[in-house]
Amino acid sequence: MQITPYSEPEFDPYGDARRTEPDPGWPAPTASRPLQATLAVPGSKSLTNRELVLAALAEGPSVLRAPLWSRDSELMVEALSALGVGFERLPGRGGFGDDLRVTPAEELLGSTTVDCGLAGTVMRFVPPVAALGLGPTTFDGDEAARRRPMSGVIDGLKGLGVDLDDDRRGTLPFTVHGTGRIAGGALEIDASASSQFVSGLLLSAPRFEQGLDLRHTGERLPSMPHIEMTVAALARRGVVVQSPEPGRWIVAPGPIAAVDVDIEPDLSNAAPFLAAALVAGGEVTITGWPDATTQVGAQLETLLPRFGATVERAGDRLTVRAPGAAAGGIRAVELDLGEAGELVPNLVAIAAFADGPSTFTGIGHIRHHETDRLAALAAELNGLGGRVTELEDGLLVEPVPLHEGAWRAYADHRMATSGAIVGLAVPGVVIDDIASTGKTLPQFPELWGGLLR
Numbered sequence: 001m002q003i004t005p006y007s008e009p010e011f012d013p014y015g016d017a018r019r020t021e022p023d024p025g026w027p028a029p030t031a032s033r034p035l036q037a038t039l040a041v042p043g044s045k046s047l048t049n050r051e052l053v054l055a056a057l058a059e060g061p062s063v064l065r066a067p068l069w070s071r072d073s074e075l076m077v078e079a080l081s082a083l084g085v086g087f088e089r090l091p092g093r094g095g096f097g098d099d100l101r102v103t104p105a106e107e108l109l110g111s112t113t114v115d116c117g118l119a120g121t122v123m124r125f126v127p128p129v130a131a132l133g134l135g136p137t138t139f140d141g142d143e144a145a146r147r148r149p150m151s152g153v154i155d156g157l158k159g160l161g162v163d164l165d166d167d168r169r170g171t172l173p174f175t176v177h178g179t180g181r182i183a184g185g186a187l188e189i190d191a192s193a194s195s196q197f198v199s200g201l202l203l204s205a206p207r208f209e210q211g212l213d214l215r216h217t218g219e220r221l222p223s224m225p226h227i228e229m230t231v232a233a234l235a236r237r238g239v240v241v242q243s244p245e246p247g248r249w250i251v252a253p254g255p256i257a258a259v260d261v262d263i264e265p266d267l268s269n270a271a272p273f274l275a276a277a278l279v280a281g282g283e284v285t286i287t288g289w290p291d292a293t294t295q296v297g298a299q300l301e302t303l304l305p306r307f308g309a310t311v312e313r314a315g316d317r318l319t320v321r322a323p324g325a326a327a328g329g330i331r332a333v334e335l336d337l338g339e340a341g342e343l344v345p346n347l348v349a350i351a352a353f354a355d356g357p358s359t360f361t362g363i364g365h366i367r368h369h370e371t372d373r374l375a376a377l378a379a380e381l382n383g384l385g386g387r388v389t390e391l392e393d394g395l396l397v398e399p400v401p402l403h404e405g406a407w408r409a410y411a412d413h414r415m416a417t418s419g420a421i422v423g424l425a426v427p428g429v430v431i432d433d434i435a436s437t438g439k440t441l442p443q444f445p446e447l448w449g450g451l452l453r
């Protein structure tokens with residue numbers, strides 16, 4: 001089979017992020033009337049990057065249909081490509097770019113470097129793959145990536161006998177000295193900082209000589225649905241993960257089947273558009289909503305009614321209707337979002353316009369996402385005159401009238417989209433780095449414009 005080397009996509013997913021002159025910022029559009037919009041969103045980051053890793057470790061080639069094309073998924077492709085995995089773009093039928101054929105390497109390579117950017121999935125899922133390669137692989141990423149916790153990956157791999165050199169920093173950068181094999185077996189890690197520590201080890205575990213018997217030792221484990229997504233993705237490729245008790249997963253060694261997969265739309269990236277209906281009023285429909293899914297974004301169907309929206313499913317369309325912030329239609333909430341941390345920034349933006357104070361708890365771990373999201377949300381809303389208080393594991397949001405001003409994204413796609421939600425109801429909000437949405441949704445500015453037309 002002919003393998004074409006991976007090449008840059010035709011569009012520039014980073015928008016104007018590479019420009020050198022000062023960026024004047026992105027004036028967030030204000031909604032002048034209730035919304036009436038129907039749109040589709042591109043493929044799920046979490047599903048795309050899991051399927052890329054599994055396809056790379058599988059017994060033969062797999063096709064990913066309608067995958068995400070964004071900075072995070074391209075970094076994953078580049079990382080696996082550097083380890084010897086083959087990629088070929090195939091014409092896609094979906095509206096957001098090509099399909100992708102992935103051909104596993106006959107022997108995984110090392111002696112390379114991997115740029116993780118700011119992608120949690122790359123920095124946590126690829127190091128075990130590199131340990132299965134031959135030679136040293138150095139991992140590094142953006143400046144902000146060096147602040148993200150990596151202990152579960154670093155201590156986990158060391159615990160499995162992998163030679164990993166991190167100069168005892170416990171963060172990026174580090175070098176994995178791959179020997180082509182991981183013995184595997186029993187391992188304890190503390191995954192309270194990120195569920196991705198567990199997912200990353202589980203994805204490669206069938207290729208460990210003794211498989212893996214993994215136990216989480218910390219008090220709490222965030223983002224359980226993302227671990228369930230990992231288990232389901234493995235199951236689809238014939239790998240059974242047993243979980244005899246909470247916080248323990250057992251994977252037997254064995255083959256990972258080569259299968260073609262359809263990547264679902266990213267439901268967490270549907271969140272800002274659905275949130276827009278709450279803030280601006282009117283209705284927004286997302287097409288391609290899956291019937292059954294492991295994506296945590298599916299929880300929007302039950303979460304948004306808590307804020308006062310009406311949510312309706314008709315086939316693969318999910319519609320959110322609401323009276324809008326100006327009509328006093330947003331209700332205050334008390335939510336523990338430990339399972340759904342990635343939805344927090346957009347939901348906090350809605351709560352800024354509610355009819356009373358809201359609390360969001362169980363989300364201390366999101367201080368370790370792309371930025372410290374608790375601090376960033378408090379700083380940006382308060383910078384517009386808001387009243388947001390950081391709690392130890394969450395936020396208290398007391399709605400007060402907001403005024404125009406700058407909104408910093410901190411290189412965080414979900415901070416940028418949250419600023420856009422606020423801007424719907426507050427004239428004069430200017431986002432410093434809208435190109436940060438290229439991490440998972442390069443089309444954001446275009447789709448957001450379409451929402452308001």
Ligand SMILES: O=C(O)C1=C[C@@H](OP(=O)(O)O)[C@@H](O)[C@H](O)C1
Pocket residue numbers: 045046047120121193194195196199222223226341342365
């Ligand atoms: O495995 C994944 O795809 C993810 C797991 C979660 O990470 P944390 O457990 O670090 O919150 C989630 O927030 C992130 O956006 C994606």
Ligand SMILES: C=C(OP(=O)(O)O)C(=O)O
Pocket residue numbers: 118119120121342369370414440
């Ligand atoms: C936390 C997130 O990303 P990452 O995969 O980089 O952890 C996110 O997308 O909200």
